[in-house]
Amino acid sequence: MSVSESSKICAQAFETGFFGPYGGQFVPESLKKVLDEVNDAFVTYRNDPEFKAELAGLFTHYCGRPSPIFHCRNLSRELGGAQIYLKREDLNHLGAHKINNTLGQVLLAKRMGKTRLVAETGAGQHGVATAATAALFGMKCVVYMGEEDMHRQALNVFRMRMMGAEVRAAMSGQRTLKEAVDEALNCFVNDPNMFYVLGSAVGPHPYPVMVRHFQSIIGREARNQSIEEIGRLPDYAIACVGGGSNSIGMFAGFLDDEVKLVGVEPGGKGPGYGEHAASLCKGRPGILHGFNGYVLQDERGNVAPVYSISAGLDYPGVGPEHCQLKDSGRAEYVTVTDAEAVDAFLTLSRKEGIIPALESSHALAYAMRIAPTLDKDKILMVCLSGRGDKDVAQISELLKNRA
Ligand SMILES: *Cc1c(COP(=O)(O)O)cnc(C)c1O
Numbered sequence: 425m426s427v428s429e430s431s432k433i434c435a436q437a438f439e440t441g442f443f444g445p446y447g448g449q450f451v452p453e454s455l456k457k458v459l460d461e462v463n464d465a466f467v468t469y470r471n472d473p474e475f476k477a478e479l480a481g482l483f484t485h486y487c488g489r490p491s492p493i494f495h496c497r498n499l500s501r502e503l504g505g506a507q508i509y510l511k512r513e514d515l516n517h518l519g520a521h522k523i524n525n526t527l528g529q530v531l532l533a534k535r536m537g538k539t540r541l542v543a544e545t546g547a548g549q550h551g552v553a554t555a556a557t558a559a560l561f562g563m564k565c566v567v568y569m570g571e572e573d574m575h576r577q578a579l580n581v582f583r584m585r586m587m588g589a590e591v592r593a594a595m596s597g598q599r600t601l602k603e604a605v606d607e608a609l610n611c612f613v614n615d616p617n618m619f620y621v622l623g624s625a626v627g628p629h630p631y632p633v634m635v636r637h638f639q640s641i642i643g644r645e646a647r648n649q650s651i652e653e654i655g656r657l658p659d660y661a662i663a664c665v666g667g668g669s670n671s672i673g674m675f676a677g678f679l680d681d682e683v684k685l686v687g688v689e690p691g692g693k694g695p696g697y698g699e700h701a702a703s704l705c706k707g708r709p710g711i712l713h714g715f716n717g718y719v720l721q722d723e724r725g726n727v728a729p730v731y732s733i734s735a736g737l738d739y740p741g742v743g744p745e746h747c748q749l750k751d752s753g754r755a756e757y758v759t760v761t762d763a764e765a766v767d768a769f770l771t772l773s774r775k776e777g778i779i780p781a782l783e784s785s786h787a788l789a790y791a792m793r794i795a796p797t798l799d800k801d802k803i804l805m806v807c808l809s810g811r812g813d814k815d816v817a818q819i820s821e822l823l824k825n826r827a
Contacts, residue, residue, distance in 0.1 A: 506795040527638070625668045672745055
């Protein structure tokens with residue numbers, strides 16, 4: 425395995441905070457200080473044998489890792505082309521990939537002597553994972569969630585409160601994920617005992633590299649499982665992109681291989697302003713939440729309103745490593761509409777007895793789109809980032825309205 429240019433750029437980003445022009449720390453001095461403390465701890469512990477052993481133990485005994493890969497034989501047969509495999513992150517404790525990252529970050533917070541955690545959440549999945557991890561480590565936890573999302577994902581609000589977290593509504597702007605991040609950052613900078621558990625590969629350095637580091641278990645496992653169980657690497661690795669954490673975790677395993685990497689963004693209702701959340705496909709570089717990356721914005725540079733059927737994907741920015749991977753051409757980014765995602769959601773449920781998260785359904789929908797155009801011996805590895813139980817009520821409402 426030769427080390428690719430993309431891997432070299434990533435290794436540099438661990439030091440500099442920049443993936444080419446993307447990333448960085450575009451924040452006030454007060455925030456820079458606390459970010460530097462987090463970075464020092466991350467540098468100290470990420471290769472520390474004791475830290476690594478503790479995290480590995482939690483992955484095994486708390487998450488249920490390794491998550492398996494699964495060959496969708498029925499679905500692949502019906503589509504009549506490439507073989508679709510799933511990396512089953514939906515089988516993790518709490519039903520999504522988010523727990524991989526919260527365990528890593530909270531372990532770090534503990535090493536730093538922090539006693540309180542703050543997190544933002546969109547669909548509620550990251551909030552739930554942070555609440556669970558806080559309960560496990562006996563730490564106090566505040567989660568900011570857009571008021572709009574609290575309605576859309578009421579079950580996750582109950583789950584967080586059940587595990588002892590305080591859920592606070594973000595009331596400004598669109599009242600979704602972007603506003604929740606603003607509130608959480610504010611809280612972080614004003615309390616020296618607070619650690620900010622960021623849920624995606626976004627934000628100021630070191631968060632993008634830190635989240636990537638903890639989520640790269642997905643791609644590492646998927647690569648080994650492909651070799652051991654299928655006998656070769658997949659032709660494609662496909663994942664949905666909100667902020668970009670499950671996708672960068674998946675891509676990390678295959679960066680140096682001859683594997684096509686495809687990130688799938690939420691195309692929503694259509695390509696118009698405010699109708700989607702496809703930051704890489706439709707945005708342009710700008711600064712949001714303390715880092716430089718592709719941002720959905722109007723001509724004046726105001727952050728655009730975003731929309732997706734899945735609460736976990738409607739963020740107007742995207743992680744800096746993805747921006748660099750797009751520019752270099754190492755990864756390709758595409759969009760899938762709400763309608764295609766719903767179709768994939770229903771199809772996987774019926775064909776394989778697996779109800780996928782609406783977020784993950786975007787990745788699956790793209791695999792279903794290209795599978796018929798490819799030979800039967802081609803392999804598509806799709807990151808099934810989460811399970812869809814949280815979306816069942818929303819989908820049944822939608823089907824009722826259709827009927
Ligand atoms: C949060 C979430 C996503 C989107 O976040 P990324 O950081 O882009 O991975 C995707 N799928 C599920 C199931 C989620 O909970």
